[in-house]
Amino acid sequence: MIQIRQALIEDFTGIQNCNLHNLPENYQLKYYLYHALTWPQLSFVAIDSSSKRIVGYVLAKIDEDSEKPNTPISGHITSISVMRSYRKLGLAKKLMKLSQYNMKAIYNAAFVSLHVRVGNQAAIALYQKSLSFSVDHVEKKYYADGEDAYSMKLIL
Numbered sequence: 001m002i003q004i005r006q007a008l009i010e011d012f013t014g015i016q017n018c019n020l021h022n023l024p025e026n027y028q029l030k031y032y033l034y035h036a037l038t039w040p041q042l043s044f045v046a047i048d049s050s051s052k053r054i055v056g057y058v059l060a061k062i063d064e065d066s067e068k069p070n071t072p073i074s075g076h077i078t079s080i081s082v083m084r085s086y087r088k089l090g091l092a093k094k095l096m097k098l099s100q101y102n103m104k105a106i107y108n109a110a111f112v113s114l115h116v117r118v119g120n121q122a123a124i125a126l127y128q129k130s131l132s133f134s135v136d137h138v139e140k141k142y143y144a145d146g147e148d149a150y151s152m153k154l155i156l
C-alpha cells in the first residue's frame with residue numbers, strides 16, 4: 001500500500017534520495033529544509049508502507065516574488081518525481097493536487113507555476129492533460145545542459 005502525506009523534516013533525506021534517482025536537477029539538503037520550514041503544508045511524500053521508503057514527492061513553495069507589493073501570491077512547484085517502479089499509478093497527480101489545494105486554501109495563491117524540459121513528454125502530459133496547466137512562455141536554455149523549459153501556469 002502507498003501512503004501519501006505531508007512531508008516532515010525527517011523525510012527530507014528520503015526526498016533528496018528520490019530526487020537524485022529521478023532527475024538531473026538536484027539540490028543541497030538545506031534547500032529542502034528551507035521548503036519544509038517555510039511552507040510546511042506544500043510538500044508531500046508518497047511512502048511504500050511495507051518498505052517505509054519514500055517513492056515519490058512533490059516539493060513546492062510560495063514564489064518569493066509574491067512578497068513584492070502589488071504582486072499576486074503564487075505557488076511554485078520546485079520539483080516532483082516518482083520512483084520508476086511506482087509510476088503510472090496516479091501518484092504524481094495526487095501529490096500535485098494536494099499541494100495545489102493547500103496553495104489556495106492556506107496561502108490564497110492565485111496561480112501555480114512550474115518549469116519543465118521541453119523534451120519531458122511524461123511530465124508535460126501530467127501537467128497539461130491531467131492537471132490542465134498551460135504553457136505561459138518558453139525559457140531558452142533554462143537548464144544547465146542548455147535544454148529549453150516551458151514555463152507553465154495554472155490558475156487556482
Ligand SMILES: CC(C)(COP(=O)(O)OP(=O)(O)OC[C@H]1O[C@@H](n2cnc3c(N)ncnc32)[C@H](O)[C@@H]1OP(=O)(O)O)[C@@H](O)C(=O)NCCC(=O)NCCS
Pocket residue numbers: 022023080081082083086087088089090091092093094115116117120121122123125126127129130
Ligand atoms: C513525470 C512523473 C512525475 C509522473 O509520475 P507518475 O506518478 O507516473 O504520474 P501519474 O501516474 O500521476 O500520471 C498522471 C498522468 O500523467 C501523464 N503521464 C504520466 N506518465 C506518462 C508517460 N510515461 N507518458 C505519457 N504520459 C504520462 C498521463 O497523462 C497520466 O494520466 P493517465 O494515467 O490517466 O494517462 C514521473 O514520470 C517521473 O518521476 N519522471 C521523472 C522525473 C520528472 O520528470 N519530473 C518532472 C520534472 S518537471
